Amino acid sequence: MEKKATRYGYSEALLEMGAVDQNIVVLDADLSRSTSTELFMKKFPERFFNLGVAEQNLMGVAGGLSLMGKIPFATTYSIFASGRAWEQLRTTVCYSNLNVKIGGSHAGVMTGPDGASHQALEEITLTRVLPNLTVFVPCDYIEAKKATLAAAKIKGPVYIRLGREAIPIITTADTVFEPGRGIVMRPGTDLTIIACGVMVNEALQAAVALQERGISARVVNLHTLKPLDETLIEKCARETGAIVTAEEHEIYGGLGGAISEAIVKSWPVPVEMVGVKDQFGESGQPEELLRHFNLKDTDIVAAAEKVLARKNKKQGI
Template sequence: MGKATREAYGAALAEIGAKNKNIVVLDADLSKSTKTDTFKKVVPERFFNVGIAEQNLISVGAGLAAAGKIPFVSSFSMFATGRAFEQVRNAVCYAKLNVKICATHAGITVGEDGATHQSLEDIACMRAIPNLTVIVPADEAETKAVVSWAAEYNGPVYVRLGRAGVADVTPENYTFTPGKSTELVAGTDVSIIACGALVGPAVDAAAMLKEQGVSARVINMASIKPIDADAIIKAATETGAIVTAEEHNIIGGLGAAVAEVVTEHKPVPVIRVGTNDTFGESGTPKELMAKYGLTAEHIVEAAQTAIKRK
């Protein structure tokens, strides 16, 4: 198992921030957990802890962006998107301000912190806001590429990051491009489109399906908005069945975004793997992923069902 994407974020932010004097970092008293403390150690004069005040976190970020800075603001996903939704919508996105909201501890793998801290609706909330780019990197390498891109991009960005370690899946010499996906495994019988912590299990599922004589394509859809509609339509056309996999509610997340493209352009069976309109609970990440159906085995079952529905 590789690093958690939050750890990769902290390292990338410190490296890029040391070179780009315009970058400032804000945190809501969780810098050790979000890993922005790595940036603080390098350039403390451009790090600001606003305290446990997430609405203020976003608003101060908006003000700094309006003054020409490049603010990266961080907290747990539950609070950056939930408690501060109005500020994200009205202060940042309505004005198209150059704020990078990099929220950690998303999804069920927050683990023992329980349902109150497990953000399973943030993708749905964020992708519904105009002007906001929504990205869910899969691993360490992709997170670093996304942070590098975000620092150069002029506009609001939401980056969803996790607490637990994830498998390394990104190919060498990877460059992140918004609106573009990455095909990790070629396949002709079914397409598995995944994001974030479920990309690794999707690759494992493809290997398991191969042993059963099933050829599964695996696509890493890190860019949720804009989404790679061309890749989705191509997958639907060439494989005739799609499975989506995400560490998020199946309502409003990656699965919903893929289904929107499929129904408008190339209707084929789509099975969504994710949490099914439920809150999480306290437990280890491994236990919770198994209980809520977010494993390679569950993806295999979904693929078998999707193929039968062709």
């Protein structure tokens, strides 16, 4: 399977848009080689601003540019974008509902050897509590590109979670990307695996393994964490009666938390969560870390079996 990092989907979309829209401007905070915004810098140097190692200022400057009619893409590592500059994101950008787009790269444990300080596991939690903000977690390079193009069309702030590591490309140019609408990647009736980011691929692998055991697992790619596709989530809960969530992120407040909040309001069913559980990351190789933190397809299979046991118990089987 072809692999490519989501951060390149982002930077390639910026290049495309930059060529046709003079209002697209890109900002970085001394990480343009890592985030790959240097592609934009080389092509459109007058519309690229490197703010140095100063992420709070990065966020505010992006806000100011948006107020002058620009569409700024403020880019840095996701932990700095969502953590260090969180209050600037909250009070300057989201409270004012500014047209700022934020690209947070190097999210999750797959950031690898750099270790816990650089592996953002909390951004979904930190961003989805902010009113006015749209939060995208693309599952592959193609979807990251679409999410970035879609972000520019949305009037208001958008956060895009991106990764460093090359991951399998599982969608195609034809896959419809509609902000706020999850995608059913595989039909199924016994349970639904709702995943985002790199875990969509793991979920699809898990569904194949489950199929071999006679279990029909639906797989949903929930690329938008805010606004949440509550209609689809409720539908899955009603139709399959059990849910497994899968994220390369902290489960508390993350995808697992978001799905649970949604279904207790509509159609409560047993939920098992695959994700990082109240832990910081560690140094290591990306694949090795996925295994270490129990974020592999096999972990999703185990969670599926557990959730099915709970579902059947509830039904008195």
